[in-house]
Amino acid sequence: MNLLNIALILPIITALICFAFRNAAKWIALIVSAIVLIFSVFIFLSGHMISPWLMLYSAPFNSGIFMAAAFFTFIVVLFSQKSAEGMERIGEYYGYLLITIGAAAGVLFATDFMTLLFFWGMLGIPLYLLVGIKGNGGAAAKKTLIMVGGSDALMMIGIALIWVINGSLMIGAARLPLNNSFTIIAYLSLLAGAFAKAGVMPLHSWIPDASEVAPSEVMAFLPASLDKLLGIYLLARISIDVFPVMPNSMISILLMAIGSITILAAVMGALVQHDFKKLLSFHAISQVGYMVLGIGTGLPIGIAGGLFHMFNNAVYKSCLFLCQGSVAQATGETKIEKLGGLAAAMPVTFYVFLIAAFSISGIPPFNGFVSKWMIFQSLIELSKTSPLWIIWLAAAMFGSAFTLASFVKLIHSVFLGSPTVATNKAREVNWQMWLPTVLLALLCVVFGVFAFSLPLKYLVFPATGWILMPGWWEPGLATGLLLLGLAAGALIYLAGRTGGVSVKPPYIGGELIEESATRVTGAEFYNTIREMPVIKHIYSAAEARFFDIYEILSGFSRGMSDILSWFHNGLLHTYLAWMLLGGIVIIWVLIR
């Protein structure tokens, strides 16, 4: 049997076994996800592979993404071995994880839009069920289902239009230029599907809501990694192979504007959050803006940067969510006011979090810097043809500073700072929980330092073509020099050893003050910015959910039903009056 079919069917079948035998579910999931990971490596190494059943096809690009997806599934399952121990619906939990990776294989290896849409729709169900896995999902899970499912319906329209235009549903059967309203509507409809899945504004609002109820493992698995991989994969496929986006076209400008707004607005949202998990969920939205921005340039280097950022984001974002899961496990808290001083108690989690946080903030030499740098390059390339580039560039760079700021807030208030009641008895989590995060942090470093020789060469350039030029940023060299600088600084420490070291309590004006009175939690770090003249109003509008398309649309439908219910007031003579009126209108139309 073909490996592609196995990668698709095996997880879905074994998911059923997980439902039936809940006690064995965690072992089944571990073994199956490991097998799928190994198979995905084989598929990737074999280059091209075809399965006649369902017309599945693998090329280096989509099998690379599938390998990443299988890797994140394995990591999350490994992490869940310990972290999800007490979960009530454990059998279902692992079953849904497995169904997701099986359906992801269907989406990634599909050669025609019908297969893609089928598995895309299938992904929505485990997503809905996983968000509400703790039994408290309710509104958030429903919102997720409606937003992701609603965008699936839009995709269906787009695919129908492609059928009408092209007569074929093969992906990339013909290039459709975006120069008439027909193709543009088809493109935008497909875009809605990609955007809702990846969480691009304005279809983002299910992610923060889901973060309030879903477990951290689910956040790390879906909104942080798999949904990004799939959503951006679809965006890239339709923007490269089906409707080529030309630099400086209207669509390109639209994509870049959406990307920039997503970067800035979501990171501003993150800056003022008080909940660890919810803050991270806003970054899951903000980062996807960079990918849309990069792909939206329509230039090879921008597309490569956007795709590389997709891989990088999946690595550090899932790492951050898993670290958050570890902290929640160790302390039982997600509110950052109640956390603090965990660096000494949970050193592994702290260093891992630090690396991931610097990666997402684009600090060289970690991976986030390289992909952001490529996106910046593509924007500068645009400067030759259009003056708008500075807006996108300023948004991207400024967004990056805000990202750093909100992670400084997290690092301070969760790991540094002074301990609290919740954290002073915390201990490092079990190795099964920290090992996955350590692996992810190592990837952050490797993807940054060996960016051009490993991930870009094997995962990204197969899709975009080779665009490596001599005289680029050499991450390996810069890292070497930075390490040399660290060594030189360490020598200075050694030279200054003569004075000795002593440990004293912190100096606070020479008075004995109770620690709780002087704690700076980090929750108030950016109140200054929140109080800025114009920004103040934006924040209060956002808190009233003024920018949430789900609220706007549900408000609209409530308004419509209010109007309809005003007509239906249950009084017989009103109905008779309406009937009479209607009758007069009909007669008037007929005899006119």
Add this chain to the structure above:
Amino acid sequence: MTDSLKLIFGYLIFPGLIFSAMVGMIACWIDRKVTARLQYRKGPPWYQPLADILKLLGKEMIVPEGVSNAVFLAAPLFGLSAAALVALILWQGNLDRSAGFIGDLIAALYLLTIPSLAMIIGGSSSRNPLSALGASREMKLILAYELPFTIAVFTIVVKAGSIMIGGVASHTAVLSVSGLIAFLVALLAAQAKMGFVPFDIAEAEQEIMAGPLLEYSGPGLALFKLTKDILFFVLPLFLITLFLGGIEVTTVAGIILAVLKYALILVLMVLIKNTNPRLKIDQAVRFFWGPVTLLAIAGFIFAVIGW
């Protein structure tokens, strides 16, 4: 082999760590001397900045109770190594205008945030509420100046038509309207990056007792001071490269011109420092996001229309 030895020499000795620290110390002395004279004091002797660091190296190092030692001690190292790397990148781009790599300017911009970040992490790890306050102010200050600074830098990219340090260094941007505006904006941002008055909000000695640096003593404090000295070389050099046509050190005239350019920036910085009171953090944020950003945008528009 010789290439990598050259690189190591360049990074550690000239023009990297040691050379830039030396120049920075001289600049620091000039700054202190001028400030002292303005306040009718005598001021320190020329070797005082070096003496400070040597003295600190011999002092006892006090680590606050209960901190994560590795973070507290390693934070200053990261700032030092990043600052020295920027010195190397800038110097090389200036001397060999065709060397450097595409987008080295962006790499330099990003590396320049690491010293501030090191101070934030160090201050936040020291478990002192005043340090935490200082750290949060430093971060807000970064947010404040980053926007106009980015726009100013890319104004010059438009003017010079190059994103490489060698390319922008060959172009004396300050002679045009847009270049002059961008120069003023960048000078203010550099003042904030250095933590000089009126933007010394994060350290504010009289108020929060040096903020992030409060718990540092002995060699740790020496490392932070050394980083600051290097920045005192790097940031003026960055401004010279972007706006004043870079430096040339192969001829005597070139060296004299380079020193004059450096002295000009130094004078401007010391002048601003000595004629202004410290701002509050919300005032600083409003200042940078309001008038300074508008100025930067105006400069950019001028650059696009070719002024």
